[in-house]
Amino acid sequence: MILTKETLSAGPKIGTGEGVAHSKRWYVALVRMHHEKKVAERLDKMGIENFVPVQQEVHQWSDRRKVVESVLLPMMVFVHADPKERKEVLSFSTVSRYMVMRGESSPTIIPDEQMVRFRFMLDYSEEAICMNSAPLARGEKVRVIKGPLTGLVGELVTVDGKSKIAVRLNMLGCACADMPVGYVEPIGGEKSNKLKKSIL
Template sequence: MQNTNHIEIKSSTAHRQWLVAYVQSCLEKKTAQRLAAMGIECYLPVQSEIRQWSDRRKRVDRLVIPMMIFVHVTPQERPLPLSLQAVSRYMVLRGESTPAVIPDEQMAQFRFMLDYSPEAVEMCSVPLAPGDAVKVIKGPLAGLEGELITVNGKSKVAVRLDMLGCAHVDIPIGFVEKKDKKEKAVR
């Protein structure tokens, strides 16, 4: 896996929140470009990977979360992305009508994982059983904090995105250390 390529547009931050917008299939990149043209900060998580066919190998960009795009907007800017035909609605919590907000810290951890992971990052929507809070101490993901999980006998570090589930990546067990409880209490 190579470092991610992502589309990101920055604008001034005045109490902006990360929201998840549902987008029509196969229109994610075009929607990100249109949001950029509107001056709206957005993040489309993609990872570059090598795909192999019977006759050739080719580097392709893979959407990590299909049919979704993250937008960083103020409450006044919320209606703007919905004006695009490809954007259907925002993700909401069950039983609520206001858009679900992704905390800035979770977005920063998720983006860090995508940018520096040499392995494929996968999303899983299955809720994880509480595990040990860990910090990566070696390798390209050093400094990443997450939760240690085991999937099919492989150690993985998971970063939770409360509204979407979690993103996880393979990592050698020797590359992580358990976080102190007092470190956890400080947060």
């Protein structure tokens, strides 16, 4: 699926599935180390939608540099499946189980809206995406209005003294990218002190 900025801002029908009668949900399959892409290839052949988040990194040596593709969430593959397909995926010898919330027996569901924002961020961000699994205080809800991530809705947070746009993913923490404060606007209500200072 190719995501566009129009897709992202198309409204609630993307995130909530309103008006769409299907039982497919996004799950996180836990796979054997370094088998993320192989599992994805097999799922593709079976016609089961999946997503392995990757990004390019530049590795520098003394005599050369090389751009490599790295997996952002090792040993995890996002799977968009109905109940029957969900069971079929567990038949893979390289898949151990689905991510489950503590105290629950059913696999954790990643809301469609979170997946749309996460994939959009990976597709369009010019900055490296980092996953923050540590508890992160909720930031102000904002919309990006400048730069390649224009249209993205997320939270404005501060990590290690830097302002970032964050997209939360159930059980996985936050996907974060550097974001100048002046590139966002608050959604509803007045500007926070942080946003006010950026325009003074």
